[in-house]
Amino acid sequence: MHKLLVDQPGEKKFLLGNEAIARGAIxxxxxxxxxxxxxxxxxxxLNFFQIARESDLYFEYSTNEKVALEVSAAAAxxxxxxxxxxxxxxxxxxxxxxxxxxxxxxxxxxxxxxADDPYMFSSQNEQDTRYYGKLSGLPILEPxxxxxxxxxxxxxxxxxxxxxEPVIFRTTTRLNHSTAPIIFGPVKLPETSxxxxxxxxxxVTVPAVSRNLHVKLLKHIEEAEQMACESAYNFITGEGRWxxxxxxxxxxxxxxxxxxxxxxxxxxxLRIGFSHPMPGQLIKSFLSKCEKALIVEEGEPxxxxxxxxxxxxxxxxxxxxxxxPALFSRLFEFDPAMVRKCIAAYFGVPYExxxxxxxxDIPDLPQRPPNLCAGCSHRATxxxxxxxxxxxxxxxxxxxxxxxxxxxxxxSNGDFLxxxxxxxxxxxxxxxxxxxxxxxFIGDSTFFHSGIPGLINAVFHRHDLTLVxxxxxxxxxxxxxxxxxxxxxxxNYPGYQQVSxxxxxxxxxxxxxxxxxxxxxxxxxxxxxxxxxxxxVSVIIAxxxxxxxxxxxKRSVGRPFYVSDRxxxxxxxxNELGCPAFYVENDRVRINSTLCTGxxxxxxxxxxxxxxxFKQK
Amino acid sequence: MDxxxxxxxxxxxxxxxxxSKVLGEAACRLDVPVRMSEIHGMAxxxxxxxxxxxxxxxxxxxxxxxxxxxxxxxxPLEALRAIKKxxxxxxxxxxxxxxxxxxxxxxxxxxxxxxxxxxxxxxKVGQLIPLDAKALAKAAGxxxxxxxxxxxALIETDILPVTPVSVEDAIRETTxxxxxxxNLKAFEAxxxxxxxxxx
Ligand code: SF4
Numbered sequence: 038m039h040k041l042l043v044d045q046p047g048e049k050k051f052l053l054g055n056e057a058i059a060r061g062a063i064x065x066x067x068x069x070x071x072x073x074x075x076x077x078x079x080x081x082x083l084n085f086f087q088i089a090r091e092s093d094l095y096f097e098y099s100t101n102e103k104v105a106l107e108v109s110a111a112a113a114x115x116x117x118x119x120x121x122x123x124x125x126x127x128x129x130x131x132x133x134x135x136x137x138x139x140x141x142x143x144x145x146x147x148x149x150x151x152a153d154d155p156y157m158f159s160s161q162n163e164q165d166t167r168y169y170g171k172l173s174g175l176p177i178l179e180p181x182x183x184x185x186x187x188x189x190x191x192x193x194x195x196x197x198x199x200x201x202e203p204v205i206f207r208t209t210t211r212l213n214h215s216t217a218p219i220i221f222g223p224v225k226l227p228e229t230s231x232x233x234x235x236x237x238x239x240x241v242t243v244p245a246v247s248r249n250l251h252v253k254l255l256k257h258i259e260e261a262e263q264m265a266c267e268s269a270y271n272f273i274t275g276e277g278r279w280x281x282x283x284x285x286x287x288x289x290x291x292x293x294x295x296x297x298x299x300x301x302x303x304x305x306x307l308r309i310g311f312s313h314p315m316p317g318q319l320i321k322s323f324l325s326k327c328e329k330a331l332i333v334e335e336g337e338p339x340x341x342x343x344x345x346x347x348x349x350x351x352x353x354x355x356x357x358x359x360x361x362p363a364l365f366s367r368l369f370e371f372d373p374a375m376v377r378k379c380i381a382a383y384f385g386v387p388y389e390x391x392x393x394x395x396x397x398d399i400p401d402l403p404q405r406p407p408n409l410c411a412g413c414s415h416r417a418t419x420x421x422x423x424x425x426x427x428x429x430x431x432x433x434x435x436x437x438x439x440x441x442x443x444x445x446x447x448x449s450n451g452d453f454l455x456x457x458x459x460x461x462x463x464x465x466x467x468x469x470x471x472x473x474x475x476x477x478f479i480g481d482s483t484f485f486h487s488g489i490p491g492l493i494n495a496v497f498h499r500h501d502l503t504l505v506x507x508x509x510x511x512x513x514x515x516x517x518x519x520x521x522x523x524x525x526x527x528x529n530y531p532g533y534q535q536v537s538x539x540x541x542x543x544x545x546x547x548x549x550x551x552x553x554x555x556x557x558x559x560x561x562x563x564x565x566x567x568x569x570x571x572x573x574v575s576v577i578i579a580x581x582x583x584x585x586x587x588x589x590x591k592r593s594v595g596r597p598f599y600v601s602d603r604x605x606x607x608x609x610x611x612n613e614l615g616c617p618a619f620y621v622e623n624d625r626v627r628i629n630s631t632l633c634t635g636x637x638x639x640x641x642x643x644x645x646x647x648x649x650x651f652k653q654k
Numbered sequence: 655m656d657x658x659x660x661x662x663x664x665x666x667x668x669x670x671x672x673x674s675k676v677l678g679e680a681a682c683r684l685d686v687p688v689r690m691s692e693i694h695g696m697a698x699x700x701x702x703x704x705x706x707x708x709x710x711x712x713x714x715x716x717x718x719x720x721x722x723x724x725x726x727x728x729x730p731l732e733a734l735r736a737i738k739k740x741x742x743x744x745x746x747x748x749x750x751x752x753x754x755x756x757x758x759x760x761x762x763x764x765x766x767x768x769x770x771x772x773x774x775x776x777x778k779v780g781q782l783i784p785l786d787a788k789a790l791a792k793a794a795g796x797x798x799x800x801x802x803x804x805x806x807a808l809i810e811t812d813i814l815p816v817t818p819v820s821v822e823d824a825i826r827e828t829t830x831x832x833x834x835x836x837n838l839k840a841f842e843a844x845x846x847x848x849x850x851x852x853x
Binding site for chain 1 (some may be wrong): 674679689690693700705713714716731735738739740742757763765766779
């Protein structure tokens, strides 16, 4: 039985925040879930994917976040408790659906989980999703710890059903990827058969209907604010006159800081866990008991703006600070010492910071950036494109996935990236605006997610570009999730129909389509040359399984290689491929045979034919 | 309960996530409050992976610069890179078997000499415990159990509120049966290496 399905209330397990959230949904009787994978949210859905195989839960990896939300919105409007999971930027993709779903509302509880990524550990921006609460009118809940997150999921479903609105459940990386002992509660059996009651004058959002629905939404927001004022997730600790208002993981840093600074009796902390609508009355009464107040929140001054406005409404003149050059920044994530220091500074508490070891005399250390795995087929594709386009002036937009790492030297493929699918749209623009040859890169999963409309645009407008679709049969970067192009039968998951990228591309009307096996270097270079000399839209599908994923099935490619003494030390292999299996020892190139997957790409480019496979054991 | 803060740094793929999981499970078994924070995702593709573990009565899950009580490093260069997490009392345990980053092989930066790394670490922290975890793992039967060797070394310092027995139990529960024997041997080897150094 899956570890998150065990129905043993009181049981304690050491769980990742994301696992705790999945468990919370199971305890709340979630019946339906959809997602598009995105770090730091991915492990929630990974667990649902496994759980769905052995329970009544319906789960799907949808093609993108908008589709995922629409799928879940329908389930929730059929009365099923549903959950839709995405990373913060995924909310942008889903936003069109989100904004009007707020008008329509739901019947069965719908929890939309977003994972923000302050500091951008694995994201392209650090947008603060709380503003989507303001924009859409939907309630927002924000837990501070993994245990609280688990418990709060149940509350989120109840709140959603009480208000008949989806609830946004906002988490951040440090919660998703923190691990702690979690105490299990009882499991609620899900209601799994949905029923949709037609009511077009409430469900079909033509203007006349939406005018009424917007009125309804505003009422719901008012009710929600009342609930926020009474919610146990907006709580106050301490009775001092130094007010601190905080949320999410910042609450943990504040809790530790007032203890470390010995000011528990002087402080009064308001932890906001129900942050949209902000609990107006509660905040006003809190402020009226404070001499001054500090707002501790990562990201944007979302609470600070609200708190300052509320103070003004209540005619309170106390000092309220948060984002301030001398205090907190809107940038990046917080940490315990930073919060301690700002609290001490603002309230005038003496404090001596711990002295970190002096690093001034440490020389510049060689960087260790993430790198494509040894044997990754993307490396071979990038190499082929570099060779095929040698001497040409090209622009190479890229996209989101492991292959984004190809922008680093020595492969240096990747000139522009803003969001999922942007490789294709920006290729269109660059080709028109500059007249230069444009070669875009997009992964298989990203192509299905949002690459297709861009490609249709390219064909329709007869743009001149080559799109390389890196098809490695999985969504590798986020932990090897399936996508519509994956052969699910082959992975032992029956009940799916594979969508062929090649047929999609041909169906769109791309004139020049070629499929390459990137491990076959010569043929690949020839095919890429042909594609880029084509005038108009050409597509290259570079198809080779993700080697890391294959490794996990013990489907290894071949025997590892070694560098024989034919090597003349040109180092083309290292300097042009940059495979991490290479290393230099006593000024000679060597291959780490535990890392080498036997793809044989380096052996094909070595001019001395010095790289040879080990004899069969 | 006293608060103890541990930072673990490693190179993606060295098995550090398993080591921290074992440690967390062990603390759980003893009802020691524990929280841990890790970064998953892109960094795991051969980049630096850092875990923070906080034992005892604190609720934060991350550790600020200068505030680690122990630094456990799976790789010497990464120990030096993580030194800003330490202060003059921190105990540093590091594997001295190097994994030069790719950048050094293509001539972007030079991997410092191990002796220099050791000297620099020593001069900045409370105590340095260097050991060749790779050799010890190999001797225990599996080069890949570097993580268990380092876990053994860590436990032997007796700084964290977890017992060797609880860690062994957690290893039994968490690691694959096929590797159990070598894992336990490697764990013991790590403990032995530290016992010698401390004695
Ligand atoms: S996980 Fe797969 S796709 Fe990603 S870098 Fe590794 S081999 Fe390449």
